[in-house]
Amino acid sequence: MSIAASREKFRRFLSQKGLRVTNQRLAIFDAAFGRKEHFTAEQLLDYARAIDDSVSRATVYRTLPIMTESALLREVDIGSGEKFYLPIAGNNTQVAQVVCIDCDKIFEISAPFMEWYGSTVSSKLGLTPVSQRLQVSAHCDEYRRTGSCPRRG
Amino acid sequence: MSIAASREKFRRFLSQKGLRVTNQRLAIFDAAFGRKEHFTAEQLLDYARAIDDSVSRATVYRTLPIMTESALLREVDIGSGEKFYLPIAGNNTQVAQVVCIDCDKIFEISAPFMEWYGSTVSSKLGLTPVSQRLQVSAHCDEYRRTGSCPRRG
């Protein structure tokens, strides 16, 4: 899905929900979709302000749930205090994250079996799965060997 | 492993690390091991104070990492703001959680394949896995049908 198509999807989602299409929301959208790596709410605020400097922190926090509900952004909580976000490119719904402790980097890995696992395990408990997440924390071999890593900032 | 054995393990862990065996730490240990369900730091404070009312919130927060490092407690972060804890009964190291959104209950499911997955995926990235977590969020069928659920408070 192209950025233009995602942008259209966002406008349509807002309209259908009776939400208004404001400059701030569009600036936040554009800021998010200009990124290829994970970003935090605070970073998104910076990016959005570069497009429209009237965007406030509150509006960023109020817009993020809209964009995750409309399946435009994926929220990634690695349990580090702050949440990360990433534009959803294609149909990559079922993904696991590998979090490098040394390089502070998050890798997204397709993991279609998660959905099967969630259904299997839930049905035994009389539950219907809504979502699943699989995360691996790991150390960087190169960083531990050489003291630095190309991925690291 | 019995509670008495776990208690001994805790004392030994403290001594080996040069940490002191205080009444407060023992009260927090006993409070935690008197529980069969997940609890929060705040709940643990209540439980511990019932044993020794001199226990403070700060000491609970300072003791929790000691107990997780010594593999006596498992920390479970389901991304809900507060963290949950559970005494580790046997050798159930690799577990997934199924979180019921309606009943606010956390089920622990043995998932030994997680370790294999973590290794496989990490090695492709030049990483060495440290830990992995797998969580499924689900709705309660009975709650959605009848409006109540036996597991719910």
Next chain:
DNA sequence: CTGCCTGCAAACTCTTTGCACGAAT
């Protein structure tokens, strides 16, 4: 025009920390 949306700043939640006193070794 109506009422949702906004920015601002204060409030909130969970957790961490600085300090001076107290207790374990």
Next chain:
DNA sequence: ATTCGTGCAAAGAGTTTGCAGGCAG
């Protein structure tokens, strides 16, 4: 006698919310 552990209260980080004014529909 040392030195670590403690309670208290304040600080901290990330996020949410109440309010008065502003802009989309």
